[in-house]
Amino acid sequence: MSADIFSLLLKAxxxxxxxxxxxxxxxxxxxxxxxxxLATSGRGELFPAPTANRVLGLIVNAARSTPFIILVVAxxxxxxxxxxxxxxxxxxIVPLTIATIPFIARLVETAIREVxxxxxxxxxxxxxxxxxxxxxxxxxxxxxxxxxxxxxxxVSLIGYAAMVGAIGGGGLGDLGIRYGYQRFMPDVMxxxxxxxxxxxxxxxxxxxxxxxxxxxxNRPK
Amino acid sequence: MNMAVMHSRAQSQIExxxxxxxxxxxxxxxxNVSKRFGAGGTGTEVVxxxxxxLIVPRGSVTGIIGRSGAGxxxxxxxxxxxxxxxxxxxxxxxxxxxVLDEKNLRSVRRSIGMIFQHFNLLSSRTAFDNIALxxxxxxxxxxxxxxxxxxxxxxVGLSDKRNRYPSELSGGQKQRIGIxxxxxxxxxxxxxxxxxxxxxxxxxxxxxxxLQKINRELGLTVLLITHEMEVIKTIAHHVxxxxxxxxxxQGPTFDVFTGHKxxxxxxxxxxxxxxxxxxxxxxxxxxxxxxxSRVILRVVFKGENxxxxxxxxxxxxxxxxxxxxxxxxxxxxxxxxxxxxVSLLADGDQLKRARDFLADHGLSSEVLGYVR
Numbered sequence: 001m002s003a004d005i006f007s008l009l010l011k012a013x014x015x016x017x018x019x020x021x022x023x024x025x026x027x028x029x030x031x032x033x034x035x036x037x038l039a040t041s042g043r044g045e046l047f048p049a050p051t052a053n054r055v056l057g058l059i060v061n062a063a064r065s066t067p068f069i070i071l072v073v074a075x076x077x078x079x080x081x082x083x084x085x086x087x088x089x090x091x092x093i094v095p096l097t098i099a100t101i102p103f104i105a106r107l108v109e110t111a112i113r114e115v116x117x118x119x120x121x122x123x124x125x126x127x128x129x130x131x132x133x134x135x136x137x138x139x140x141x142x143x144x145x146x147x148x149x150x151x152x153x154x155v156s157l158i159g160y161a162a163m164v165g166a167i168g169g170g171g172l173g174d175l176g177i178r179y180g181y182q183r184f185m186p187d188v189m190x191x192x193x194x195x196x197x198x199x200x201x202x203x204x205x206x207x208x209x210x211x212x213x214x215x216x217x218n219r220p221k
Numbered sequence: 222m223n224m225a226v227m228h229s230r231a232q233s234q235i236e237x238x239x240x241x242x243x244x245x246x247x248x249x250x251x252x253n254v255s256k257r258f259g260a261g262g263t264g265t266e267v268v269x270x271x272x273x274x275l276i277v278p279r280g281s282v283t284g285i286i287g288r289s290g291a292g293x294x295x296x297x298x299x300x301x302x303x304x305x306x307x308x309x310x311x312x313x314x315x316x317x318x319x320v321l322d323e324k325n326l327r328s329v330r331r332s333i334g335m336i337f338q339h340f341n342l343l344s345s346r347t348a349f350d351n352i353a354l355x356x357x358x359x360x361x362x363x364x365x366x367x368x369x370x371x372x373x374x375x376x377v378g379l380s381d382k383r384n385r386y387p388s389e390l391s392g393g394q395k396q397r398i399g400i401x402x403x404x405x406x407x408x409x410x411x412x413x414x415x416x417x418x419x420x421x422x423x424x425x426x427x428x429x430x431x432l433q434k435i436n437r438e439l440g441l442t443v444l445l446i447t448h449e450m451e452v453i454k455t456i457a458h459h460v461x462x463x464x465x466x467x468x469x470x471q472g473p474t475f476d477v478f479t480g481h482k483x484x485x486x487x488x489x490x491x492x493x494x495x496x497x498x499x500x501x502x503x504x505x506x507x508x509x510x511x512x513x514s515r516v517i518l519r520v521v522f523k524g525e526n527x528x529x530x531x532x533x534x535x536x537x538x539x540x541x542x543x544x545x546x547x548x549x550x551x552x553x554x555x556x557x558x559x560x561x562x563v564s565l566l567a568d569g570d571q572l573k574r575a576r577d578f579l580a581d582h583g584l585s586s587e588v589l590g591y592v593r
């Protein structure tokens with residue numbers, strides 16, 4: 001493997017990590033609160049707003065059922081408005097983030113719904129406000145689930161970030177397509193795939209370790 | 222039953238606070254409370270509680286007993302506003318919690334502790350941090366929390382489990398942490414929602430002893446719901462029997478259980494000694510006397526009378542032959558209580574004299590039937 005290819009690989013890996021990190025961060029910033037809202041705004045729940053709950057639920061479903069590559073193309077005007085351009089690594093972050101928000105939201109919603117309702121009741125009986133219940137009970141108790149949710153999100157983002165290479169987003173996917181596929185360089189393709197596998201593996205085991213650390217439910221007596 | 226057992230019910234309405242002798246308002250008072258679920262909606266309406274009037278005297282341990290689905294859970298949740306009544310008033314220390322908004326309810330809730338059947342401890346917090354939770358919620362600073370939680374761990378005997386997570390504790394230990402947590406804000410009232418139902422009999426006894434200690438030493442009023450007779454019998458001074466959303470009987474525990482007028486009370490009591498007739502008697506018993514048949518009589522001993530040898534004196538004083546068929550002596554609310562099923566060889570006149578004799582000595586009796 002030539003030094004050129006190596007530096008290309010390094011650059012592409014950097015771009016992928018950059019896209020994943022920024023989209024993951026902004027996606028969490030919006031996705032986690034949205035997930036909390038979805039989990040707590042049903043009829044008779046902490047912040048009852050059944051209509052908003054249903055509307056947001058529909059939007060989340062719509063976003064999640066749109067194939068990512070179509071989403072990327074469909075929101076090009078929005079991407080241009082935000083990033084100033086629709087091509088390049090930074091521009092790719094916009095659709096990545098948009099796809100991440102509903103993804104995280106649903107996973108966080110599930111994690112929060114798994115918290116025993118008895119705990120919410122106990123906290124209410126102590127005189128906790130709804131916000132205190134969210135922070136001191138729901139988010140605290142759902143930590144292992146949320147850690148797993150974020151792990152899954154980052155793994156999926158690594159995959160999505162490879163796809164935006166197809167529309168000039170750069171990164172490992174871009175490298176694989178342009179060199180490995182279009183220039184018939186199977187060794188480059190193989191290296192790209194290996195790097196992706198290693199990345200995913202690292203993220204998964206780090207996430208699993210974090211989730212285990214948060215989880216105090218099955219400690220030996 | 223031919224006895225006036227509800228005599229002290231009126232007295233319990235206004236009970237002097239221990240030591241002061243001054244009558245006070247009850248800790249909790251339900252005034253004509255009804256609760257329906259699904260009211261106003263399109264679904265079928267379910268009546269959970271109907272016209273409930275109930276008094277929880279200050280400083281007492283008051284128990285509400287009923288089968289599952291009788292409305293106990295709803296009833297106890299009305300006290301701290303987790304449920305709102307459809308109509309009626311729920312007075313807690315003189316404040317009608319039924320009309321309070323969420324914000325005002327929150328401060329009332331901080332003066333009411335609650336413990337649960339499944340403990341409801343946060344799995345992500347240690348024993349210490351679980352007890353600290355209500356204090357954090359009340360916005361109390363760290364030093365004060367430390368000063369409050371440490372003696373509470375001591376009180377429930379779990380100082381050595383301070384940094385353990387709930388999953389590392391046994392059921393009884395979890396409930397002790399639950400109790401300590403409920404006491405953290407120094408409440409005036411403790412609500413217990415089937416707190417011993419998930420525990421084995423021995424652990425149940427130790428938890429009940431702890432509740433009793435808290436009631437006596439801290440003067441805390443305890444309102445508990447349960448389906449277990451054992452719990453009421455052991456610690457409740459007052460009891461209300463609930464069935465189908467209605468309070469069918471209430472009063473001092475000893476009087477209600479030894480009077481057991483209502484069929485629900487009787488059903489709940491069926492596990493108690495002497496309530497069940499042995500099969501060999503049941504199958505042979507008839508409702509009408511025949512010449513030469515023996516009378517089957519249930520004699521109820523209460524309190525101080527339970528230890529007097531009245532049956533022996535039936536023989537020696539009246540010359541009536543007595544044969545004990547079944548029975549036992551138990552303890553309810555700290556007072557002895559016994560039921561004996563006896564057969565007498567007596568005609569109508571002798572039977573009357575025997576029953577008069579028993580009544581004169583404070584024992585109630587009931588003719589169950591006759592056997593040949």
